[in-house]
Amino acid sequence: MKCFTAQPLVSHPMVTDPAGITASSPPPAPSTLSHVVTALGHLWPVSGAEEWDTPGLVTGNPDQPVQSILLAVDAVDATVAQAIEAKIDLLVTHHPLLMRGVSSVAEERYKGSLIARLIRNNTALLAAHTNADVVATGTSAVMADLLGVMSAIPLTASPQNVDGTDTGLGRVGDLADSMTLGDFARRVAETLPATAQGIRVSGDYGQQVQRIALCAGAGDSLLAHPLVTSADVYITSDLRHHAAQESREQSALGGGPALIDVSHWAAEWLWLEYAAREIRAVLPGVDVSVSDIRTDPWDFVIVQ
Numbered sequence: 111m112k113c114f115t116a117q118p119l120v121s122h123p124m125v126t127d128p129a130g131i132t133a134s135s136p137p138p139a140p141s142t143l144s145h146v147v148t149a150l151g152h153l154w155p156v157s158g159a160e161e162w163d164t165p166g167l168v169t170g171n172p173d174q175p176v177q178s179i180l181l182a183v184d185a186v187d188a189t190v191a192q193a194i195e196a197k198i199d200l201l202v203t204h205h206p207l208l209m210r211g212v213s214s215v216a217e218e219r220y221k222g223s224l225i226a227r228l229i230r231n232n233t234a235l236l237a238a239h240t241n242a243d244v245v246a247t248g249t250s251a252v253m254a255d256l257l258g259v260m261s262a263i264p265l266t267a268s269p270q271n272v273d274g275t276d277t278g279l280g281r282v283g284d285l286a287d288s289m290t291l292g293d294f295a296r297r298v299a300e301t302l303p304a305t306a307q308g309i310r311v312s313g314d315y316g317q318q319v320q321r322i323a324l325c326a327g328a329g330d331s332l333l334a335h336p337l338v339t340s341a342d343v344y345i346t347s348d349l350r351h352h353a354a355q356e357s358r359e360q361s362a363l364g365g366g367p368a369l370i371d372v373s374h375w376a377a378e379w380l381w382l383e384y385a386a387r388e389i390r391a392v393l394p395g396v397d398v399s400v401s402d403i404r405t406d407p408w409d410f411v412i413v414q
Contacts, residue, residue, distance in 0.1 A: 170234025313368025
């Protein structure tokens with residue numbers, strides 16, 4: 111069973127030359143990887159990335175043709191195999207494969223094995239990480255839009271105003287009408303793709319909420335941000351015990367947000383289709399698809 115949706119092939123119109131001979135018009139020249147990287151750099155400027163981040167091209171010949179792109183959150187065995195099997199020219203992932211002090215790409219290590227397979231099959235790899243988080247149509251902006259959070263603004267301003275509009279990490283805004291925390295948590299669960307862990311909530315099920323702060327991906331570093339502490343709810347991923355406990359206790363003492371902890375993969379997977387639409391708009395001759403392979407690392411939970 112295929113795990114992605116390919117765009118339909120478009121037939122070329124017929125033209126007649128001056129001699130009256132009817133022939134098919136030649137297909138447009140395929141984009142090169144260099145051209146595609148430049149186009150994606152306009153969508154998600156690398157200048158907007160955090161200092162510690164490593165977005166950009168990981169593998170690939172700048173002159174190789176690119177006629178197909180597959181989007182995924184992570185470069186793992188399953189998504190790399192999917193791209194290779196489908197003869198994808200460029201795999202674009204949100205998370206960089208090479209980060210945090212990688213010193214070897216020997217094939218006995220999984221990252222080295224993935225890179226070797228990509229190179230052997232002429233499949234390029236590019237990462238768009240925090241540079242795709244901060245843009246006006248980035249991961250948190252998409253999540254806010256899908257959850258019905260209106261007039262959302264960034265929690266933190268981007269170091270550089272990378273696209274001339276509201277840029278920065280996270281988003282905060284308001285629901286059209288207040289609802290209970292329990293009902294809003296259900297909306298979150300229904301919006302995100304399902305994972306084994308589901309979502310975790312800290313707060314009173316029946317409390318009314320309207321002002322929503324969120325950060326797609328790991329956002330515990332923003333727990334003390336004034337726009338977060340003044341919100342009714344904060345949604346993010348990978349909340350650790352002490353950070354969540356301190357936020358919960360402070361909220362009980364002096365007011366603060368309920369917490370909704372969601373799958374890191376699920377929160378950022380929402381962005382992929384939006385990103386695909388943007389790529390199709392700037393590269394109309396390239397076939398763009400989204401992987402629906404779940405790369406969340408957890409397989410099952412046992413409820414006690």
